[in-house]
Amino acid sequence: MKHRKRLLVVLTALLIASGLGTAWRTEASEDAGAGPQSKWDALASWTEGFYQASVEENRQLAYGYVLKMKAAAADRELRSYGTPEGWAVLDERLNAAQALIERGAFAYTWREEAARLKLAVDALSRERKALWRQYERLLREDMSRLHKAWLQGGEKGNEAAAAALRQLEGHVLRLEAAAAFGKEPARVSVLKERIRYTEKLLEAAPGGRTEANRTLTEGSLVLLGDAVDRLFASGAQSAAVKPAGGPSWQWTAMLAVIVLAGLFYTGWHKFRIDRDEITVPKRPLR
Numbered sequence: 001m002k003h004r005k006r007l008l009v010v011l012t013a014l015l016i017a018s019g020l021g022t023a024w025r026t027e028a029s030e031d032a033g034a035g036p037q038s039k040w041d042a043l044a045s046w047t048e049g050f051y052q053a054s055v056e057e058n059r060q061l062a063y064g065y066v067l068k069m070k071a072a073a074a075d076r077e078l079r080s081y082g083t084p085e086g087w088a089v090l091d092e093r094l095n096a097a098q099a100l101i102e103r104g105a106f107a108y109t110w111r112e113e114a115a116r117l118k119l120a121v122d123a124l125s126r127e128r129k130a131l132w133r134q135y136e137r138l139l140r141e142d143m144s145r146l147h148k149a150w151l152q153g154g155e156k157g158n159e160a161a162a163a164a165l166r167q168l169e170g171h172v173l174r175l176e177a178a179a180a181f182g183k184e185p186a187r188v189s190v191l192k193e194r195i196r197y198t199e200k201l202l203e204a205a206p207g208g209r210t211e212a213n214r215t216l217t218e219g220s221l222v223l224l225g226d227a228v229d230r231l232f233a234s235g236a237q238s239a240a241v242k243p244a245g246g247p248s249w250q251w252t253a254m255l256a257v258i259v260l261a262g263l264f265y266t267g268w269h270k271f272r273i274d275r276d277e278i279t280v281p282k283r284p285l286r
Helices: 002-033 036-055 059-073 084-102 107-123 131-152 154-182 185-203 211-232 249-276
Strands: none
Touching: 036 059, 036 107, 059 084, 059 107, 084 107, 084 154, 084 185, 107 131, 107 154, 131 154, 131 211, 154 185, 185 211
């Protein structure tokens, strides 16, 4: 009986060791075969999961996805694609999302971060036209409202212009990481700098406009429009991950919803202003 028990223990130990060895070999084989495509797929899947969790206001699930995304984004092989500037912005947005969740911020704040991250991850693929480029219409609508408000004149005109400029800035921040992956990062930096300069000029004349201020502001608006044109101008694309099978239809549909939501809101907001001549209350510029 004792010999049988010993034999049973030995056989059990051998089976466990064999099972562990097989598991380790399988894991090692999977790691060795994991290329940029599979890593991009994982990052894309977790980014989509984060966005869905933000829609459902599931804080715990969203936090888990953010941690997974940070781990995936730290992979050296994956970061060899795209641009350093794009990855730097993506890291910044991941850290911001984590901080918002940790301090108990409302879900809509980290939902905005999720939208930015989805556009950025989408831009890592060069096999298709990145959806961040659909924001060209939004930015041009923002510029149109900005010009209209500035021509209105007076304090109310300044307030409306400042509101339009804030909306433009919000759209630029949403596509910043994606644009840095898909185009020359310098174009994004120039656009942000033009926005900041125009903000300062609007702040300098809250109650009236001198001839010098008017000339500087109008010149700044011209340069701002030129920066928007340059951002969406055709040019060399950055090296990016090349997915073998392309994105899933769910991924594309989700990104389309984000873009269309922005287009719908902008159109509705413009309709109200044109119909009712609504003036946005004055708020301090950032």
